[in-house]
Amino acid sequence: MxxxxxxxxxxxxxxxxxxxxxxxxxxxxxxxxxxxxxxxxxxxxxxxxxxxxxxxxxxxxxxxxxxxxxxxxxxxxxxxxxxxxxxxxxxxxxxxMASNNIMDIGFDKLKTIHFLSENNLPYPETILAKDFNYNLQLPCIAKSRTGAGSKEIFIVNTENFQSIIEKYPEWIFQELLLPENEEYTCGIFKSKKGIVKTITLKRTLKGGRTGYAEVVDNELINSLLFQVADSIKFNGSINIQLRLSGGEPKIFEINPRFSSTVKFRDMLGFKDLLWSIQDVIGEINEIDYNVNEIIGKKLYRADKEIIY
Missing domain, CATH: 3.40.50.20 (Rossmann fold)
Known part of the structure; x- marks a missing residue:
């Protein structure tokens, strides 16, 4: 079902x-x-x-x-x-679904930042909107602490920050990571036995989701993904959103669910859906997947007309 x-x-x-x-x-x-x-x-x-x-x-x-x-x-x-x-x-x-412990972290964006901080993993400076006291450089990002996707994200500047704080005091203000063209969506699958597989897509957003992407091999990002997988004992499929800023990958979200790129990734051999099902109803002893075989592959999302 x-x-x-x-x-x-x-x-x-x-x-x-x-x-x-x-x-x-x-x-x-x-x-x-x-x-x-x-x-x-x-x-x-x-x-x-x-x-x-x-x-x-x-x-x-x-x-x-x-x-x-x-x-x-x-x-x-x-x-x-x-x-x-x-x-x-x-x-x-x-x-x-992914295990509860990673969902508890990922579904609360402030808890995500606390987790990253406690494990010495790079992240953008983040505070509650109501705690803003000019200790975060403007412009920055405002977004719901628990919201899904990128539909309600605002750029905060000197003209609108007070009105946003008044309207959304429990939202978070987050450092604006630049440049915008260095955004990555990364998949991590971890089995109950601790087998870890990853994939990194450099992406361009269209309508709040990945419209174009390319499979890339970046040593800094690869290392960071395995650090995340090692930092918490979880199982299932999660999605890491990050940007390369100042030459360093900084994680701004952990989405503990299947991504909108799940079919793209399956087509490339990163079959986290099938692996997740197998891991829940049985067990996984090995995974036949080699990311080096797909480096450079490009993905494009196209619309489709349906009459029924």
């Missing part, structure tokens, strides 16, 4: 699974019923928001009469809900 299947990550995950397994049966759920589900799943069940008091009951009732192997939640709000409730299974069916 894939929840949130009408979203870009849900659709990508469905396509990966259909390509990987000839006879797979995919059950899709989403609150959006105006969706060409037949292109992505065998059966579609209209879902409900996680905020609905009957949300868990809805999932349990479906699981009780089905033979599901696993459930893959794709909406970040849903994943946060499961993490806060410490839910790892619906009845006896496992959820495919």
């Amino acid at each position: 894939i929840t949130g299947i009408a979203g870009d990550i849900g659709r990508s995950i469905a396509e990966i699974l259909k390509n990987a397994f000839k006879d797979i049966e995919i059950i899709g759920t989403d609150i959006d019923k105006n969706f060409p589900y037949k292109l992505y799943c065998n059966n579609f069940v209209e879902g409900m928001p996680f905020s609905n008091p009957d949300y868990l009951k809805f999932l349990e009732e479906y699981v009780s009469k089905s033979q599901l192997l696993c459930i893959i939640p794709t909406s970040e709000l849903e994943i946060r809900f499961f993490n806060e409730k410490r839910i790892s299974h619906i009845l006896d069916v496992p959820l495919i």
Whole structure:
């Protein structure tokens, strides 16, 4: 079962699974019923928001009469809900998510900075908006401490900082990392046995997500990714957002979920979705993946028209 299947990550995950397994049966759920589900799943069940008091009951009732192997939640709000409730299974069916400890860190951007600081990992200077006292150079970035994606990010300057503080006191102000054309999205997969695989994409954003990217090999970034993996005992797939600023890679976000580049990465051989499923329902002893074989590969996101 894939929840949130009408979203870009849900659709990508469905396509990966259909390509990987000839006879797979995919059950899709989403609150959006105006969706060409037949292109992505065998059966579609209209879902409900996680905020609905009957949300868990809805999932349990479906699981009780089905033979599901696993459930893959794709909406970040849903994943946060499961993490806060410490839910790892619906009845006896496992959820495919990263472990709770890395979600606790990544879903709170201030906790992310504290984690990086405590482990001597590079990060941009970051404070709560309400604590601003000119100790952070302007212009800087303002963003939600717990928000998802880059939809609500503002540039803070001397003209607007006071109004932003008044409106969003619990947001964070963060050092503006320059240059803008040195942004990277990096995947880390870590198995329960501690096998670590990484991929680094130098990217250009379009509409808040990766529109163009190139697989790169940067020793400073490679080393940093393995330092992150070594600093906390977690398992699953996470995404690191960073910029090279002043010649140093600085991490500004850790996203503990499948990325919007999950299908790109699968096509390149970084199959973190399939590895995650295998690691949850069985175990992984080795992973056949060599990042050196894909250095220089370029990715481009294109729109697609669908009539159904």
